[in-house]
Amino acid sequence: MNYLVPFTKLLFKYKIVDSKEVLRLYMEAFSENLKEIRAIKYKSMDDVAQNSTFDSSNYNKYENGKGNPTIETLLKMASAFGIPPKELFDFDFDLEKYKIEE
Template sequence: MAKEERLKAYKKAFGENLKKIRAEKLKTLSKVDSTTKFDSSNYHKYEIGTGNPTLETIVSIATGLGIHPKELLDFDFDLKKIDIHK
């Protein structure tokens, strides 16, 4: 798997986890926007796996969702398959 494909797969898994957490918190995109100061198009990019959030963004999203940032990165993914340095 090429580096770009592995990173794309990881971002997709992150986005699926983000969307799941938002749904569990019963928050709409507009509600998350108002607490994180992101517009819905940027936030939506993270959920569909096309955005590449910074650490600052991850902390801001977590704060808006009322969770610890580590929860956003707590999803199953085989890191052996995503060695981004290859």
């Protein structure tokens, strides 16, 4: 199960943020972070996929913001990069910009 989607649904349900655009923007920031990590680690998409036990087309979806990785997939990615899982989310994203004004 992808934990980003339920969290984002709660934000919409309680009208904390103004639209589903936030999820798209968050996934865009996440995918850019994946690209940066991969560049720093000098790995190809195939290397990451091979070390993560999923194919490169699936990994490509995550780097292009078109897939929602599960927790299991996130753990496999972190392992392939040799980093703690929290580093996958080490990027700036200002949720305050999207809060609904009351």
